[in-house]
Amino acid sequence: MPDASTKVKPKSKKIGRPVTIGAEKFVGVKLPTALLKAIDAWAKANATWRSVAVRELLEAGLVVLARRKAKAKP
Numbered sequence: 001m002p003d004a005s006t007k008v009k010p011k012s013k014k015i016g017r018p019v020t021i022g023a024e025k026f027v028g029v030k031l032p033t034a035l036l037k038a039i040d041a042w043a044k045a046n047a048t049w050r051s052v053a054v055r056e057l058l059e060a061g062l063v064v065l066a067r068r069k070a071k072a073k074p
Helices: 033-045 050-072
Strands: none
């Protein structure tokens, strides 16, 4: 146990959000109000958050485009 003459310096807290190593990149995007409402409705119907809904809808759209492209090739 430290005696009265020993000073214990508390650890200083770092300001800001903690570092997330290996995290995905943030992409900000502006969307028309009607599209945002449609995304929010989809998210609510699927019991998920808006960010998850955007990712899932983008992935689904990319799959559909890839399939169309594959069908179009003779």
